Amino acid sequence: MNAPRPEHPGRIVLLTTSHRVAPGLLSWPAWKALRTAGRVLCADDAHPQLPYLRDAGVDVEVTAVTAEELLAACEGARTVVVVASGEGEPALTDGLARLAGSGRVTMPELELLPASYDLPGARLLDLVQVMDRIRVACPWSSRQTHEGLAKYAMEEAYELVEAIEDGDRDELREELGDVLLQVVFHARIAEEDTDAPFSIDDVAGGIVAKLIHRHPHVFGDATATTPEEVKAHWLRTKAQEKRRASVTEGVPLHQPALSLAAKLAARTRTAGLDVELPQGDGIGYQLLALAARAEADGVDPETSLRAAARAYRDAIREAEGVAPGALAAAPADHRDAEAHPDPDTVEE
Numbered sequence: 001m002n003a004p005r006p007e008h009p010g011r012i013v014l015l016t017t018s019h020r021v022a023p024g025l026l027s028w029p030a031w032k033a034l035r036t037a038g039r040v041l042c043a044d045d046a047h048p049q050l051p052y053l054r055d056a057g058v059d060v061e062v063t064a065v066t067a068e069e070l071l072a073a074c075e076g077a078r079t080v081v082v083v084a085s086g087e088g089e090p091a092l093t094d095g096l097a098r099l100a101g102s103g104r105v106t107m108p109e110l111e112l113l114p115a116s117y118d119l120p121g122a123r124l125l126d127l128v129q130v131m132d133r134i135r136v137a138c139p140w141s142s143r144q145t146h147e148g149l150a151k152y153a154m155e156e157a158y159e160l161v162e163a164i165e166d167g168d169r170d171e172l173r174e175e176l177g178d179v180l181l182q183v184v185f186h187a188r189i190a191e192e193d194t195d196a197p198f199s200i201d202d203v204a205g206g207i208v209a210k211l212i213h214r215h216p217h218v219f220g221d222a223t224a225t226t227p228e229e230v231k232a233h234w235l236r237t238k239a240q241e242k243r244r245a246s247v248t249e250g251v252p253l254h255q256p257a258l259s260l261a262a263k264l265a266a267r268t269r270t271a272g273l274d275v276e277l278p279q280g281d282g283i284g285y286q287l288l289a290l291a292a293r294a295e296a297d298g299v300d301p302e303t304s305l306r307a308a309a310r311a312y313r314d315a316i317r318e319a320e321g322v323a324p325g326a327l328a329a330a331p332a333d334h335r336d337a338e339a340h341p342d343p344d345t346v347e348e
Helices: 028-036 050-055 067-073 090-102 123-137 146-166 169-190 200-213 227-242 257-270 283-296 301-320 329-339
Strands: 011-016 039-042 060-062 079-083 109-114
Touching: 011 028, 028 079, 028 109, 039 067, 050 060, 067 079, 067 090, 123 169, 146 169, 146 301, 169 200, 257 283, 257 301, 283 301
Parallel strands: 011 079, 011 109, 039 060, 039 079
Antiparallel strands: none
């Protein structure tokens, strides 16, 4: 026997919320639907929205209903709001789809109403939560230290540069994620320090404060209309912050030698210092002079040499008869093996 076909089948509103947004921060259409509904149902008695809905005077029935029961609740042109759980309501929506496809019932109006949306950067919260769980539960990750992870930070940075040079957008996105992982991983380790702990929020808060302070032309009353003026603002505020005795302070000595030479030359030139390049025998002094000249001409010697080296690599492959990209899979597989080593072989 076919189910009865009511003249006014009513309306079903499936209300979804983001777990990355604080409970209770719902859109006006969501609050309107909740306040005017004939019934509000929720299958999850621990749903984070429930206390806030009840505080707002919304009567929420904690019950799990079938698709047939939901249709019956809508009879008489009633609106029923279903507050979906974090996983959605797959059993309920599948049941509704089955009934709609049967052609035997008059379906209520169905509406999917997002009550809150993710803010930009919301997935970063997921990364922090995942990293926290991995730090506790993973035998390898739980043993890592800043010192032990340092080499991976350098490797991931170089792989990011390579992705940029290759122009591969998918690879760029992946490598940015790998670099971001290093930041979150180190911040998670830092939380456990007994003497000077800090968290990812402290890291983010510090860089936000620095960016605001060094961009007075954006967040303050200063004016900058050219990149040169922006750089002048940056250098001036940076000098005020650091109060360094020498322009060489803060230059990392472990960076590639060409980059190091160019950085020292840039610091010297920017400070207006007249310092002659040291003279000596050997290719090192010649490279120093070339790096300084490149920096003065606005050329990054490290990037320039890398481009030349890549051209040389392609020439070698051509001489070997190796097709471009033929070796692409091997480095990726090797890199993945290094990124997830056997815990038993890791040296602390």
